[in-house]
Amino acid sequence: MKxxxxxxxxxxxxxxxxxxxxxxxxxxxxxxVIRTMRRPSAEMNEIKESILIDNDSEESMIS
Amino acid sequence: MENQKFYYDNKIVKLFIxxxxxxxxxxxxxxxxxAMQLAFPAFNFGLEYTSFGRVRPIHTNAVIFAFVGNxxxxxxxxxxxxxxxxxxxxxxxxxxxxWGWQLIIVxxxxxxxxxxxxxxxxAELEWPIDILVAVIWVVFGWNMIGTIVKRRxxxxxxxxxxxxxxxLGIAILHIVNSFELPxxxxxSYSIYAGAQDAVVQWWYGHNAVAxxxxxxxxxxxxxxxxxxxxxxxxxxxxxIIHFWSLIFLYMWAGPHHLLYQALPEWVQALGVTxxxxxxxxxxxxxxxxxxxxxxxxDRVRDSAALKFLVVAVTAYGLSTFEGPMMSLRNVNMITHFxxxxxxxxxxxxxxxxxxIVFGMLYFLVPKLFRTKIYSEKLANAHFWIATxxxxxxxIPLYWSAVTQWLMLKEYTPxxxxxxxxxxxxxxxxxxxxxxxxxxGVMFLTGFLLMVYNMFKTMAAGEMEANEASEAPALVLxxxxxxxxxxxxxxxxxxxxxxxIWVFVALFIGGAVQIIPMVFIKSNVPTIAAVTPYTPLELExxxxxxxxxCYTCHSQQIRPFRWETDRYGEYSKxxxxxxxxxxxxxxxxxxxxxxxxxxxxxxxxxxxxWHYQHFMDPQAMNEKSIMPRYDWFxxxxxxxxxxxxxxxxxxxxxxxxxxxxxxxxxxxxIWQAEQIAADLKNSGIDIEPTSHMVAMIAYLHKLGGxxxxxxxxxxxxxxxxxxxxxxx
Numbered sequence: 001m002k003x004x005x006x007x008x009x010x011x012x013x014x015x016x017x018x019x020x021x022x023x024x025x026x027x028x029x030x031x032x033v034i035r036t037m038r039r040p041s042a043e044m045n046e047i048k049e050s051i052l053i054d055n056d057s058e059e060s061m062i063s
Numbered sequence: 064m065e066n067q068k069f070y071y072d073n074k075i076v077k078l079f080i081x082x083x084x085x086x087x088x089x090x091x092x093x094x095x096x097x098a099m100q101l102a103f104p105a106f107n108f109g110l111e112y113t114s115f116g117r118v119r120p121i122h123t124n125a126v127i128f129a130f131v132g133n134x135x136x137x138x139x140x141x142x143x144x145x146x147x148x149x150x151x152x153x154x155x156x157x158x159x160x161x162w163g164w165q166l167i168i169v170x171x172x173x174x175x176x177x178x179x180x181x182x183x184x185x186a187e188l189e190w191p192i193d194i195l196v197a198v199i200w201v202v203f204g205w206n207m208i209g210t211i212v213k214r215r216x217x218x219x220x221x222x223x224x225x226x227x228x229x230x231l232g233i234a235i236l237h238i239v240n241s242f243e244l245p246x247x248x249x250x251s252y253s254i255y256a257g258a259q260d261a262v263v264q265w266w267y268g269h270n271a272v273a274x275x276x277x278x279x280x281x282x283x284x285x286x287x288x289x290x291x292x293x294x295x296x297x298x299x300x301x302x303i304i305h306f307w308s309l310i311f312l313y314m315w316a317g318p319h320h321l322l323y324q325a326l327p328e329w330v331q332a333l334g335v336t337x338x339x340x341x342x343x344x345x346x347x348x349x350x351x352x353x354x355x356x357x358x359x360x361d362r363v364r365d366s367a368a369l370k371f372l373v374v375a376v377t378a379y380g381l382s383t384f385e386g387p388m389m390s391l392r393n394v395n396m397i398t399h400f401x402x403x404x405x406x407x408x409x410x411x412x413x414x415x416x417x418x419i420v421f422g423m424l425y426f427l428v429p430k431l432f433r434t435k436i437y438s439e440k441l442a443n444a445h446f447w448i449a450t451x452x453x454x455x456x457x458i459p460l461y462w463s464a465v466t467q468w469l470m471l472k473e474y475t476p477x478x479x480x481x482x483x484x485x486x487x488x489x490x491x492x493x494x495x496x497x498x499x500x501x502x503g504v505m506f507l508t509g510f511l512l513m514v515y516n517m518f519k520t521m522a523a524g525e526m527e528a529n530e531a532s533e534a535p536a537l538v539l540x541x542x543x544x545x546x547x548x549x550x551x552x553x554x555x556x557x558x559x560x561x562x563i564w565v566f567v568a569l570f571i572g573g574a575v576q577i578i579p580m581v582f583i584k585s586n587v588p589t590i591a592a593v594t595p596y597t598p599l600e601l602e603x604x605x606x607x608x609x610x611x612c613y614t615c616h617s618q619q620i621r622p623f624r625w626e627t628d629r630y631g632e633y634s635k636x637x638x639x640x641x642x643x644x645x646x647x648x649x650x651x652x653x654x655x656x657x658x659x660x661x662x663x664x665x666x667x668x669x670x671x672w673h674y675q676h677f678m679d680p681q682a683m684n685e686k687s688i689m690p691r692y693d694w695f696x697x698x699x700x701x702x703x704x705x706x707x708x709x710x711x712x713x714x715x716x717x718x719x720x721x722x723x724x725x726x727x728x729x730x731x732i733w734q735a736e737q738i739a740a741d742l743k744n745s746g747i748d749i750e751p752t753s754h755m756v757a758m759i760a761y762l763h764k765l766g767g768x769x770x771x772x773x774x775x776x777x778x779x780x781x782x783x784x785x786x787x788x789x790x
Binding site: 021022025028029032033035036037038039043044045047048049050051052 | 145146216218220222286289290293294295296298299300303304307308311312315336337340549550551552571572575
């Protein structure tokens, strides 16, 4: 632990960490968006409609 | 495959609904009380237990953890069972969760009224209750994950992802922010100091908004909005992108609560950058919610539940645009420390959280009790009163914020502050505080209409405590087929792996801020002239915390001319290295107190002035809205605790000499007698060990250390490389 705390205490240039974080996020974001958009529509529709197929949907509120 | 018969546990849902309704009324009622106290100080009733500083945390905690918390659990327990086609994992855990949470709420209310608080906003509970919160939260998570494990559906729907993120997010936040060193059953000190404590606290505070007031509500939106509209969510693809982006980005944005304050530049830049980026995923959620109603807007006209849900989602969009705008530096200089922030939080709280809760209740209660709502007219009346009350709340407070900010920065042609007395700016906005009371009464009226409507609905119907259902048993699909299944689709049926990735996404944002601030010493330069608090000053500081003075007074002067002219030299990071906890505050209902000990500064007042001001602020200025603190003259400092406090500070790294704890009481009495003698010269007779003397000692310490420097202040950076470069 002492080794770790010594390393952390002497660390400099911390300001670049958030720029690195930003780049990591943007990279992951692009990957997730591309992969998600490529998912078949039929699969997406099946999932999102699944919660309505339980005989529990609300009609009583709506006159 | 043959169906399995099972029973949904509706009783636990009903209990949480009742708790939501009861605590909701209490929370709003207390909110109206503190609104009245801010406009008319007589409503502090001259009692320590009902003074604003002690009651304000009761309001915020009651709204967040009692009203909103119980509503989250009601919605989660109902929707999880339905989505997973399984009864909750354990009835015992459900009951322990429910009663444990109610116990926490009661303990919170009692301890805050007694002045037992850590002073950290939305995390004011003292350490034994913190531990209880952690235990009950684990019970909730255990029950939730157990239910996911024994589910009868392959796929885990998006709403449950948000519930998992809520559980993990709050667990991380609560544990990290609650590291305290106890000195007794009701008193502890934060292990973090000054700027470090501020970063940890606002990492917590900002993300408590994220993971208690946003993520669970997005989960509820993903379930109840499609159910109430009887239409699927607009885009499941968007829900995936929205989910991962939001939980990753939120954790980074906390430092936007500390702009222009004594914090390293990189931390502030981090907060601003990620706050602006948060607009995208937040609006992804809003768009997904509103477009769910595409082609079904006619249903909104006829359903109070949908009306509330639509206003909620719209307010979510507005608030998540306003929040990032408030994190821009030039906007933040206006919004921070003024009523703008209060308006912002109430739009989010009343419209987004309130709207989802009310929409959910108007949907859920008739369904649970297998009847129609007792009166759709009353529900609509509630909707319009509540919506109008939000406008009556927000508009005056925005007005108030801009008015006060303009007055605070106004200069005469000769170059002097046009309104040098803070109270002048406050008096100007008091009519807005009266409007806030009206708004609170309106919101409460609407709420009471709902309470009546709900109880009539419950009386008209009948709830089945154990509702029968059936579904085939789950056969786990096993390993992923890369051809048929994407990684995310695979993760959506693997709860543990999904949770691990959620944890990783949450952990990164927190670690990037907390670890460097706590460990890298170059982030917190020290000032040689700054000395630890004397035992008497430390006791005074604890009284300041106990009375909640930080709820109205900041101790942080930003580097603006209109602040340094009014309050004195701007605050430096090295001034707070012995502050466990930090007390920078977040709203100035009264003036900043960071330099009340700077004898030649504009904020210095002598001991007799402080005495008279605490005894009767209105006698000093009839327009003051500060409560009286005449019990300061009667209450005595508990000297038995003083040595333990010094030892605790030594443990936390405050450089008192070895064995100073044994001399602490003598030191305290010596200093107290000096102040008492000073007061005696002004004709005031007071016991040296009274709270009054300790408070005066503390106020005379604040910001005074840097005054002793004849030369400009040199901040010492204990970084080896920097020292070497300097040499």
